[in-house]
Amino acid sequence: MLRFIFARLFSAALVVIGVSTLVFMLIHLVPGDPVxxxxxxxxxxxxxxxxxHALGLDQPLPVQLYHYFNGLLHFDxxxxxxxxxxxxxxxxxxxxxTLELALAALVVAVVIALPLGVLSAVRKDTAWDHxxxxxxxxxxxxxxxxxxxxxxxxxxLWLGWLPVSGRDGLTSLVLPALTLGAxxxxxxxxxxxxxxxETLNEDYxxxxxxxxxxxxxxxxxxxxxxxxxxxxxxxxxxxxxLLGGAIITEMVFSWPGIGQLTIEAIHRRDYPxxxxxxxxxxVTYVAVNTLTDxxxxxxxxxxxxxxxx
Amino acid sequence: xxxxWLPVGILLLWLGMVVMAPWLNLQPDHIELSRILAPPGxxxxxxxxxxxxxxxxxxxxxAGTSLxxxxxxxxxxxxxxxxxxxxxxxxxxxxxHLIVRIIDIFLAFPGILLAIAMAGLMGPGIDNVIxxxxxxxxxxxxRLARAQVLSIKQRLHVTAAVSLGVSxxxxxxxxxxxxxxxxxxxxxxxxxxxxxxxxAGLSFLGLGVQPPEASWGSIIRDGTRYMLxxxxxxxxxxxxxxxxxxxxxxxxxQLRDWADVRSRRVA
Numbered sequence: 001m002l003r004f005i006f007a008r009l010f011s012a013a014l015v016v017i018g019v020s021t022l023v024f025m026l027i028h029l030v031p032g033d034p035v036x037x038x039x040x041x042x043x044x045x046x047x048x049x050x051x052x053h054a055l056g057l058d059q060p061l062p063v064q065l066y067h068y069f070n071g072l073l074h075f076d077x078x079x080x081x082x083x084x085x086x087x088x089x090x091x092x093x094x095x096x097x098t099l100e101l102a103l104a105a106l107v108v109a110v111v112i113a114l115p116l117g118v119l120s121a122v123r124k125d126t127a128w129d130h131x132x133x134x135x136x137x138x139x140x141x142x143x144x145x146x147x148x149x150x151x152x153x154x155x156x157l158w159l160g161w162l163p164v165s166g167r168d169g170l171t172s173l174v175l176p177a178l179t180l181g182a183x184x185x186x187x188x189x190x191x192x193x194x195x196x197x198e199t200l201n202e203d204y205x206x207x208x209x210x211x212x213x214x215x216x217x218x219x220x221x222x223x224x225x226x227x228x229x230x231x232x233x234x235x236x237x238x239x240x241x242l243l244g245g246a247i248i249t250e251m252v253f254s255w256p257g258i259g260q261l262t263i264e265a266i267h268r269r270d271y272p273x274x275x276x277x278x279x280x281x282x283v284t285y286v287a288v289n290t291l292t293d294x295x296x297x298x299x300x301x302x303x304x305x306x307x308x309x
Numbered sequence: 310x311x312x313x314w315l316p317v318g319i320l321l322l323w324l325g326m327v328v329m330a331p332w333l334n335l336q337p338d339h340i341e342l343s344r345i346l347a348p349p350g351x352x353x354x355x356x357x358x359x360x361x362x363x364x365x366x367x368x369x370x371x372a373g374t375s376l377x378x379x380x381x382x383x384x385x386x387x388x389x390x391x392x393x394x395x396x397x398x399x400x401x402x403x404x405x406h407l408i409v410r411i412i413d414i415f416l417a418f419p420g421i422l423l424a425i426a427m428a429g430l431m432g433p434g435i436d437n438v439i440x441x442x443x444x445x446x447x448x449x450x451x452r453l454a455r456a457q458v459l460s461i462k463q464r465l466h467v468t469a470a471v472s473l474g475v476s477x478x479x480x481x482x483x484x485x486x487x488x489x490x491x492x493x494x495x496x497x498x499x500x501x502x503x504x505x506x507x508x509a510g511l512s513f514l515g516l517g518v519q520p521p522e523a524s525w526g527s528i529i530r531d532g533t534r535y536m537l538x539x540x541x542x543x544x545x546x547x548x549x550x551x552x553x554x555x556x557x558x559x560x561x562x563q564l565r566d567w568a569d570v571r572s573r574r575v576a
Contacts, residue, residue: 011413014410014413015414018410018413019414019417022415026427026430137558138555140558141558142551143554144510145510145526146529146547146551149532149533150543152533153536153540157536157537240417240419240420241420243419243420244421245420245421247422247425248510251513262425262426263429263514266429275426278422278426281419281422282419285417285419286417289417
């Protein structure tokens with residue numbers, strides 16, 4: 001197990017280094033002169049030189065890379081061009097809002113998906129199953145930036161039950177969490193249905209039934225526990241999409257999180273902040289995925305044994 | 310029967326709208342100040358937008374944008390991804406290790422984030438949207454092509470070709486790639502759905518096509534400001550978007566069942 005943990009952490013570290021390098025290179029790889037994009041074509045040469053110097057773009061590439069990684073190691077992500085404040089400070093202000101939203105969306109997704117998926121599998125090919133599958137197919141096909149306004153229209157503007165936007169107490173969290181959680185709920189319920197159906201065909205389920213256990217006990221104690229494992233993996237993998245979706249959801253609901261910070265920074269051409277936000281989100285994603293893998297290996301010995309071979 | 314033809318019908322409508330657009334005498338940029346935000350009615354089936362432009366005409370123009378972006382992105386990503394994935398699996402060794410690492414790095418960027426960043430850095434415009442989404446899109450194809458080629462490489466006919474002295478390029482082109490197309494087409498069909506949503510998402514964020522060009526995403530964004538007085542501005546492009554994505558996803562499911570020989574035999 002220890003060997004598996006080290007191997008997994010090592011490859012995660014490699015990916016983080018690669019991701020950091022790619023984020024650093026973004027500004028260089030993208031066609032066109034970033035300074036010109038930031039200042040516009042009519043900028044004075046002196047202003048361009050000043051910005052180039054402020055961004056460190058006038059130094060040779062290896063030197064820039066060294067300063068960048070040196071900063072990262074000291075949790076120094078640079079300074080915002082717009083507000084002149086340390087970027088770490090800006091992100092720490094916004095991080096709680098995004099975490100709150102992502103967590104709430106996760107809860108919403110699991111609470112909707114598990115019963116829906118189980119119902120679909122247990123009542124296979126009935127009207128319940130068909131409606132559950134239609135709902136989840138629609139959930140997969142609705143983008144956040146449309147579901148969000150739709151929910152606002154119905155629950156905030158027409159019914160007046162919930163606030164339109166902003167972050168002010170629990171009621172303001174409901175619609176963003178629903179918006180962000182819906183797609184994940186749809187994916188998870190499809191997955192839940194598929195794995196539970198597969199598990200229900202196993203021999204040990206027949207054995208459990210044969211020894212006279214009730215249908216509910218068979219499903220809850222025997223089938224669901226095994227069917228949940230692959231669902232957990234998918235959950236870990238989908239967290240990336242959740243973080244990506246959070247950016248758009250935050251824009252729809254004016255939710256003051258990292259996503260809103262990213263888009264604001266893009267529109268203000270505050271590139272150091274854009275880079276830092278992307279780095280934060282992707283490193284978080286890598287960390288979550290690594291953790292999911294480790295938890296999974298802890299739960300299922302077959303995974304860590306396979307890795308050893 | 311209905312289930313089988315509904316998605317095809319929706320997609321044909323989408324394609325038809327785009328192909329027929331030049332003959333429909335559309336005026337997506339024509340402004341009628343007296344009709345700003347007017348609801349659907351006899352003079353315009355789907356009503357007018359916040360600048361007094363007919364929404365139906367803009368919807369058709371937006372269909373063109375999303376189709377154009379989707380086709381280019383999927384073709385570019387599928388080509389680059391397949392070539393890289395196939396070479397990685399076929400060459401093996403150090404190259405394979407390196408490419409797998411690169412794929413891992415690209416997969417570490419959640420969803421649309423990298424595309425948002427690139428579109429933001431390059432500035433808005435339809436070309437940049439295509440570049441940004443292709444940069445994200447090739448990875449899925451590369452991973453799939455690699456897995457496919459890895460298993461096909463072991464087959465006897467490839468060993469036979471190698472021992473007959475056929476060149477590597479010819480083996481990949483004639484004896485390996487033709488066997489990978491079925492899963493790649495399934496992947497491509499789901500990719501179309503993803504790109505349609507991503508393009509509209511970028512436009513929603515103001516990073517896609519620029520006004521006055523139309524995109525379903527930017528119509529929705531403009532509509533969110535007038536939802537109480539003119540909900541049709543949000544509803545119309547959203548329903549179009551959802552129907553197209555739903556149809557592509559359904560078609561992808563059907564293609565997958567069809568390409569999966571095992572389930573075909575059972576059925």
